[in-house]
Amino acid sequence: MSKPDPEACREQDHGKFEVIRRDGWARIGKFHTQHGIIDTPTLLPVINPNIKTITPRDMWDNYGVQGLITNSYIIWKHEKLRIPALENGVHELIDFPGFIMTDSGTFQAYVYGDVEVGAEEIVEFQRKIGVDVATMLDVFTRPDMSVREWDEAVLETEKRAGPAIKAAGSTMLNGPIQGGLDSSLRKKSSQIMSKHAFAVHPIGGIVPIMEQQRYREFFELILTCNSELPSDRPVHFFGCGHPMLFPLSIALGADLFDSAAYVLFARDGRLLSPEGTVHLDKLDEWPIHTIALYGITPDEVRKMDKNDRTEILARANLEITFAELAKCRQAIRDGTIWRLAEQRSHCNPELREAWIELQKQFHSGKWDNMCRVQNPHRKSGVRCIEESSVNRPDIRSAHLNLQKYWREYPPSREDNGLPPLAVVFTGVPQPHRAYLSRTINHLMAIYPNAIPLISTAAGLVPYSLEDISPFAHLETIADLDRSGDSDYIRAGLVDLGLNEMNFEILGWQEKYAQMEKILAAMAIKLKIGEDKYLLYQNQEVKDKVRTITDRISILDKLTVFTHSDYKLVWDEIQNATFLYSRTGRIKNIHLKDGTHIASPRLTDGGISLTEKGAEWLHSMHTTTLPSDEIYNHENSYIGIPRVVIEDDAIPFIRKGRNVFHGFIISVDSWIRPGFACVIIDSKGEIIGHGISRCEAKDMLALSKGIAVRTRGGITQK
Numbered sequence: 001m002s003k004p005d006p007e008a009c010r011e012q013d014h015g016k017f018e019v020i021r022r023d024g025w026a027r028i029g030k031f032h033t034q035h036g037i038i039d040t041p042t043l044l045p046v047i048n049p050n051i052k053t054i055t056p057r058d059m060w061d062n063y064g065v066q067g068l069i070t071n072s073y074i075i076w077k078h079e080k081l082r083i084p085a086l087e088n089g090v091h092e093l094i095d096f097p098g099f100i101m102t103d104s105g106t107f108q109a110y111v112y113g114d115v116e117v118g119a120e121e122i123v124e125f126q127r128k129i130g131v132d133v134a135t136m137l138d139v140f141t142r143p144d145m146s147v148r149e150w151d152e153a154v155l156e157t158e159k160r161a162g163p164a165i166k167a168a169g170s171t172m173l174n175g176p177i178q179g180g181l182d183s184s185l186r187k188k189s190s191q192i193m194s195k196h197a198f199a200v201h202p203i204g205g206i207v208p209i210m211e212q213q214r215y216r217e218f219f220e221l222i223l224t225c226n227s228e229l230p231s232d233r234p235v236h237f238f239g240c241g242h243p244m245l246f247p248l249s250i251a252l253g254a255d256l257f258d259s260a261a262y263v264l265f266a267r268d269g270r271l272l273s274p275e276g277t278v279h280l281d282k283l284d285e286w287p288i289h290t291i292a293l294y295g296i297t298p299d300e301v302r303k304m305d306k307n308d309r310t311e312i313l314a315r316a317n318l319e320i321t322f323a324e325l326a327k328c329r330q331a332i333r334d335g336t337i338w339r340l341a342e343q344r345s346h347c348n349p350e351l352r353e354a355w356i357e358l359q360k361q362f363h364s365g366k367w368d369n370m371c372r373v374q375n376p377h378r379k380s381g382v383r384c385i386e387e388s389s390v391n392r393p394d395i396r397s398a399h400l401n402l403q404k405y406w407r408e409y410p411p412s413r414e415d416n417g418l419p420p421l422a423v424v425f426t427g428v429p430q431p432h433r434a435y436l437s438r439t440i441n442h443l444m445a446i447y448p449n450a451i452p453l454i455s456t457a458a459g460l461v462p463y464s465l466e467d468i469s470p471f472a473h474l475e476t477i478a479d480l481d482r483s484g485d486s487d488y489i490r491a492g493l494v495d496l497g498l499n500e501m502n503f504e505i506l507g508w509q510e511k512y513a514q515m516e517k518i519l520a521a522m523a524i525k526l527k528i529g530e531d532k533y534l535l536y537q538n539q540e541v542k543d544k545v546r547t548i549t550d551r552i553s554i555l556d557k558l559t560v561f562t563h564s565d566y567k568l569v570w571d572e573i574q575n576a577t578f579l580y581s582r583t584g585r586i587k588n589i590h591l592k593d594g595t596h597i598a599s600p601r602l603t604d605g606g607i608s609l610t611e612k613g614a615e616w617l618h619s620m621h622t623t624t625l626p627s628d629e630i631y632n633h634e635n636s637y638i639g640i641p642r643v644v645i646e647d648d649a650i651p652f653i654r655k656g657r658n659v660f661h662g663f664i665i666s667v668d669s670w671i672r673p674g675f676a677c678v679i680i681d682s683k684g685e686i687i688g689h690g691i692s693r694c695e696a697k698d699m700l701a702l703s704k705g706i707a708v709r710t711r712g713g714i715t716q717k
């Protein structure tokens with residue numbers, strides 16, 4: 001069945017990369033081209049213009065392939081291809097209506113030593129044959145070269161960049177990143193190449209690294225490159241096409257892949273699978289369902305002639321490749337790409353080693369630039385069933401957020417001479433409040449300066465935030481639960497800035513009466529008189545304590561979820577009133593004058609602001625409007641993050657429309673995806689409020705798509 005040709009993107013969108021969804025650095029994007037809008041992450045199958053095992057037209061019609069890559073050097077070299085390509089264009093030459101990227105001959109230079117074509121000549125040729133994205137002639141960095149050779153290759157590639165961009169004219173161009181195995185050279189290459197007007201940045205020189213299964217080095221250099229590359233350009237992994245590598249590559253920011261693996265492996269009688277490669281010779285049954293192999297047995301395929309066998313296996317490999325990519329895209333939408341990468345890390349020892357090393361590096365804080373930009377909130381369970389799972393950026397980001405924004409609540413809260421005391425509850429089932437609320441309230445009655453915390457498999461969480469994601473939705477196994485281990489608890493206290501504080505550990509007991517006994521024992525140890533201990537029997541005391549714990553919970557949610565100053569918030573929250581639901585949970589929060597400012601969110605334990613609430617938090621700002629200067633001060637956060645928009649956009653935002661990239665003047669550096677922000681004009685007046693979809697760098701770099709999902713527009717006073 002033939003599929004219609006793609007529609008060209010709007011002229012003004014040509015070359016734009018729009019990010020639709022994110023899960024940390026993983027992103028679902030739309031790359032706008034003249035031959036269709038490409039949904040990423042995706043793979044561009046490699047087509048050899050001389051040998052078409054599966055024709056490009058077949059790929060378009062039957063496999064949903066939106067784009068492919070072919071080699072302009074091969075076309076240039078063979079007259080029978082060059083002449084028709086120049087006359088009718090590359091799309092007609094290979095009979096493919098979708099997006100076509102071409103490579104430049106660099107890889108041939110790597111395999112055969114040299115190519116006869118000039119660096120500008122090959123780019124001009126690609127422009128003339130009408131490709132969508134051309135590639136400059138970069139210098140391939142092999143892993144066995146010396147650091148000096150890598151450096152020379154990086155510099156030579158950059159030297160060719162300017163002339164290549166000129167030769168490409170309006171054709172989009174790939175700017176490959178080289179640098180071999182050297183992190184500082186990869187960093188340098190990323191920095192200098194991103195200064196040029198390239199449309200896409202492929203990471204080059206990685207084929208031999210992947211072939212040698214040096215995945216530790218591979219993923220580390222990917223992280224280095226992606227820390228530097230601009231977020232408004234797709235990142236392409238040159239020659240990466242094994243489905244096993246997709247989830248982790250995508251989690252680390254890959255948008256495009258290209259590979260001939262589907263056909264090369266087929267020629268060798270091998271089947272790709274997300275769990276590794278399987279050889280036809282060893283199969284009695286297919287390990288994975290495909291349309292291509294449906295109704296045929298491995299034995300029947302073995303008996304086919306070579307061409308037929310290659311074709312049928314290539315078709316199966318293509319199906320498997322695209323199925324895994326679809327799985328990855330769905331995982332980005334579901335917020336589970338890291339979980340999938342973790343699962344896949346078990347498929348191969350080298351990959352597993354790379355995974356373990358990466359988790360160590362995440363734990364050490366080396367890649368906090370990446371962990372920080374991950375939205376930590378999930379609407380459902382977060383699987384954490386390996387020792388290293390807690391270091392995964394999707395879980396670590398929640399910690400980093402607590403570490404940065406949660407504060408031990410104002411010390412002046414109760415002037416009773418008792419020093420602050422961290423009381424850590426261990427082994428508490430979820431939902432924590434259902435098992436612990438009475439005990440916590442009793443604790444607060446006898447020791448008002450206690451800071452109750454819950455030890456979870458993902459670290460310590462203040463009880464005031466016991467229902468926040470992911471801590472409240474962890475799916476873990478008992479074996480991994482270190483939550484009762486005192487070293488673990490001590491480390492957790494340090495993370496939360498409570499290192500100087502005394503602490504008590506209370507193990508949860510199933511019966512409330514047993515919990516009471518433990519509490520009584522603690523009271524004796526802390527020399528709290530029985531009269532005080534028994535005070536909790538009084539209903540008035542119970543009500544008072546409950547109000548205090550509720551206030552602390554709202555204070556903590558407001559500071560952690562809106563990044564506001566906790567002292568300023570506390571001053572007002574002390575006089576706030578709450579409306580409760582029938583099940584006894586807080587529904588609405590009202591200031592002293594009755595203004596409804598916010599409501600807790602049950603899905604992820606967050607808090608949703610009302611317009612009045614956003615205005616209230618915005619009015620607490622004491623710093624000047626965000627500017628480039630503030631942008632550089634990662635630690636100077638204070639207050640709900642502000643997004644300053646252009647005047648043209650104001651009427652739309654006031655009506656409640658979303659904020660689009662391209663209309664943003666500046667932004668506070670501490671803005672994070674999934675968190676509340678206010679939308680203001682250039683004079684600082686509030687126009688609306690919403691939930692940010694990205695971090696500050698993306699906010700300003702991207703030029704298409706939604707930057708802030710507006711929750712409410714605010715009309716002019």
Ligand code: GUN
Binds near residue numbers: 107135140141
């Ligand atoms: N194909 C695979 N690796 C590379 C590379 O480093 N550069 C180019 N241009 N093409 C490649």
